Amino acid sequence: MGVDSFVVLVGDTAAALEAVVAPMRRRLAGAGWSCRVSHPFVAVYAPSDRLAITAGLDGHGVLIGQMFGNSGRATPTSELAVLACRPLDATAARRLVAERWGRYVLIRRTAGDTAILRDPSGAIEAVCWRRSGVTLIASSAAPVLDRLLPDDLALDWEAVARLVGRGGEYRHSLALTKLTPIAGGELRVVGAGGSHGAQIWRPADIYRGGRDRPADLRSVVQTAVRSLAGDHRWIAEVSGGLDSAIVAASLEPLQRDRVAAWVNHYVEHPEGDERAYARAVVARHSHGLTEVRREGLNLSAERLARTTDAFRPATNDIDTDYNDDIAVRVREGGAWGSLTGQGGDAVFFQMPSPLIAFDELQERGLWARPAAVHRIARWTRRSLWPSAWLRALQEHRRSRADWDHPWLDDLKGVPPAKALQISILAFCQTFQGQAARSREGVCVNPLLSQPVMEAGLSWSTVDLTWGGRDRFAARAAFKDVLPPSIYARRSKGELGAFYGEAVAGQLPFLKDYLLGGALAQAGLLDDLEPDLAREALLWRGGFSRLLTLALTEAWIRRWTSRLAARSWPDGDRTSR
Incomplete structure (x- = not known):
């Protein structure tokens, strides 16, 4: 549980909020979570005072985190309290994102629904769900919140398989059902009638002219x-x-x-x-x-x-x-x-990619500079023969099939190297x-x-x-x-040999932990055993995949235990 942890509860009615919060007050306090906001329709709990939390003046909104103007000036608490009072629709969200930035999640109750805006950087996690007439938004899944989670919450094993198949890659989608992750720059509206999101900020829009180049x-x-x-x-x-x-x-x-x-x-x-x-x-x-x-x-x-x-x-x-x-x-x-x-x-673009040449061609057309293409060829150590460049473009297009993030949903007009940067x-x-x-x-x-x-x-x-x-x-x-x-400096530090040796030294533990764990039992690690050999690790690499699998296995074990415990008659076990 990080110091940025929080949970916000927004009630459709004051009675619905009280019914959900009342049984949790003592449990949250016992776990060190203090009540930071308590209004008839909005309540906020957090375990750390390092996370700024500002309630709206009218009791119907809250801003989690910090915000700055484009000049870098920190937005005073009094201004944040006013911002949390204003309607939060797509137009207001776009204006806010254009005028301010920071590490924040802005939440506003309006006409029975709850609008949630996560800052474009995604610095603070935000996941939402519904329970008994209350919308909940949290950055942490600390066990003390188990009784607030949906009753029918479950592991999504198809999503787990995708995590395993592309180990180490960031996936926006969660491997838990009934929970909705909010992307950086997304405005999501949640209520009794359902949930829908709009991507207010997209990297592609910035490239396409949403902002002038500084x-x-x-x-x-x-x-x-x-x-x-x-x-x-x-x-x-x-x-x-x-x-x-x-x-x-x-x-x-x-x-x-x-x-x-x-x-x-x-x-x-x-x-x-x-x-x-x-x-x-x-x-x-x-x-x-x-x-x-x-x-x-x-x-x-x-x-x-x-x-x-x-x-x-x-x-x-x-x-x-x-x-x-x-x-x-x-x-x-x-x-x-x-x-x-x-x-x-x-x-700042560190990747030596031949795709940059395609950006030059797409952006400048007939005025593309041969010198730019030549320099890219020299940097990437590729022949100027077209087939080598076309292969790189084809590989790039194939890789897009597995991209999983709302930022990557609309890349119309974005050249390949810029698309690579966004990914x-x-x-x-x-x-x-x-x-x-x-x-x-x-x-x-x-x-x-x-x-x-x-x-x-x-x-x-x-x-x-x-x-x-x-x-x-x-x-x-x-x-x-x-x-x-x-x-x-033209080189970067290379720790592959160190990590290869370090992970090789942990192979006895990793073999037992992974091959005897939940992922293997689900049939998701059938091809792993050859990679758990010291020779394979040192010669072919793969230490990153093994470490990622170990972290995923630990997460699966924890959530399997938590979900099983929620069905026990002794509810106190759910917070342990």
Whole structure:
């Protein structure tokens, strides 16, 4: 359960809300959930005071989280309370998304229905359902909420099979029936008559001209980083790569002084030791680097079970030791949470893809620049012979069949590399998910904020990578504040060998855990045994799939147990 956990209950009538809430008050209080809003039609509970919750002045709305104007100014609580009073239809939602951004879920009761707007970044999870005349919206599936879940809730084994078949990929759809996930930028209206959603914000719309391309990419990033960092104390993750260096450089000097620790995790393999680059980042700002040597992975059934109280398998917790270390540092350092550079690869376009050439052709037509295509060919090490490029395009089109996110439903007019970027941004919703560190503090990914995503989406992939250079536009924007070694760097840290060895060391546990578990019993792992050999793991890879399967298995076991317990006569067992 993360510090962003909450549950909002909106009653069709005051009596319906009271009937659902009354039996839960003592249970919620006993689990540490405090009542943050209590009005006749709206109630909000949360276990942490780190999540801002603002009630509407009229008692019919609530805003969860924080919001900023486009200038980066934090919206005062008094303004948030007014916003939560206003009608929330598609027109109002579009205006709000155009004028403000942040980490929020806005909920408004109107004429018996409940309108829910999740901010485009998807920073805070939001899942909704109905129960006894009440609409519920939650970010957490903590066991204390079991009595609030639908009585006929069940595992969707077809959805579980899709999770297993494309392990590690983000899937918007849930593997639990009767629950509706709300996408980033979606307005969903729920009531006695049913539920329907409208995608208010789409990445494709930004590309197609919904927003003008910002002339100054740097100012957009700096505004987002500084606004989200605020005046809190943070654990800053410094990988040694470009993205985390940009986040560090974007902080105000006083904000950097409030960082409790600049943390770099490294391994003994030369390709996985990025300390020299990370040291250059923090030394530029006269700070020291906390260097953490990695040695294997800590895997056990107990450890895997820690982050199963979510609506999805905790694939953001794939590196258990990394997340545990950050969690300890957040707690012991008195930090508000952790600050990362995750998402920069997608927003600034790190992928060396031949599809970029097709973007150049589609966007410029007869005026396409041969030099741009030549540079892309050199970067991707491909012949200029057309057949090689057409194969890449065909593979891309085939891959679209399994895309699962509302952001990917309408890509009309979007060229292939830009579509690839949008699909990877959808995958980056994984980084907004629960992990062990989010149980101790807020995990903030500024490069996945709405204004930064919009900046990256509005630029052509050709311009983002001009000259055959990954993240070219971002490098150019921050050149004078980055260490020369980071600016000039063309390689990325490679931890494949480390993870291969680490997971190989856990094969006895993984074999027993997976082949003797619920997924295997359901016949979903019939082809797995050959991959559970050390030789296969070290030569062919596949460690990511095994770790993802282990997290999915833990989640299935937890939910199987919870759903079985809900049918027991002793209802108290449902909260354990």
